[in-house]
Amino acid sequence: MTRANIILLALASAVWLTAQPRTAPDIGGVWSGTWNVNAKTAADPKLIPPAPGPLLLKAPYSQQYAARQAAEKAADERGEPLGNTSTMCLPDGMPQMMFAIYPLEILQTPGRVTIIEEAFGQVRRIYLNEPQVKVGDVAPGYFGHSVGHWEGDTLVVDTVGVKESVLGYRGMPHSDQMRITERIRLAGPDILWDQITVEDPVALEKPWTYTFGYRRNPGYRMQEYVCENNRDYVDEHGATQLKLSEH
């Protein structure tokens, strides 16, 4: 091989390498939410993501939200907590499942990112590099319809089609116009952040942004969670009660 050929080959290789898409970061594996990490004793300050901005709801959502919060507080003080979807063993849905009360497992496969939440065995599928459906053009569900793409080191995910009965973070209500944008990226080698922005022209005065943090939990094996033995029931006064056994 002549020197000129070697140079040409090197140039061609350089051009080919530049043209290749950058490999997506490895966010696969099991992650535990950092909601229980104490900010004062955290091993790494990045375990505590930035504090959420204010939740500004429009009427009548704002009044309904305030009334529900007050009723929940009063019922808890009476020792008769109000029934809710979790009393009925229903999953969190989006975006609350990303709070990760139990660990999350992320799977990266060609064209897809799949996120599993251990509690209730929740699964969401994020389809990569395909157009999003129109709002109102997909059957409303717990996890909505999610598409995503990589912007450098950040997985950007767009979700629509979450049922109105599925309340969000801190019990946020929403309309069928809700759109969730997530920016998921490694904040450190073993720390993941999901910055979530919720837009809803009907329910929100302005978009609400908050960030959930996770730390890698490499030795953990996800367990099953099937809600087969729910002894809680809501009585005629709307209070949660425990069904007792005689033996």
Place this chain on the structure above:
Amino acid sequence: MRVRMTIFAAACALMVTGPLTAHHSFAMYDRDHQITLTGTVTKFEWTNPHAYIEFDVADPNGVVKHYSIECASPNVLTRVGWKFNDLKTGDKATLLVNPLKNGKAGGMLEKATLPDGRVLGDGNPPSGKFDRQ
């Protein structure tokens, strides 16, 4: 004493680490009081959304009262060291529980002393605050 109380309060505050349940509010239990039950397991249900210990407690006259004790989920219990077969029907055990506020024979587990002497918690902070999430 005041210093000790302050330290105790600070320790309690640190233990309030947030919601460890994926299920419901625990406001039906009296988290400020604990009762100790010594008796016999009639059934250990390793199920979601919560595990349950069905438990017979005999008084000094031999009169048996039955309790249903709610535990965390098997997922949380596993993370704090429990196995599905750590309690079996017929086992003698001692349970520290928060009683139901309505006075009925039920409660929520704080910790259990197993037949082999091991003491396992429920994965929840003692006298902690439970936020529904």
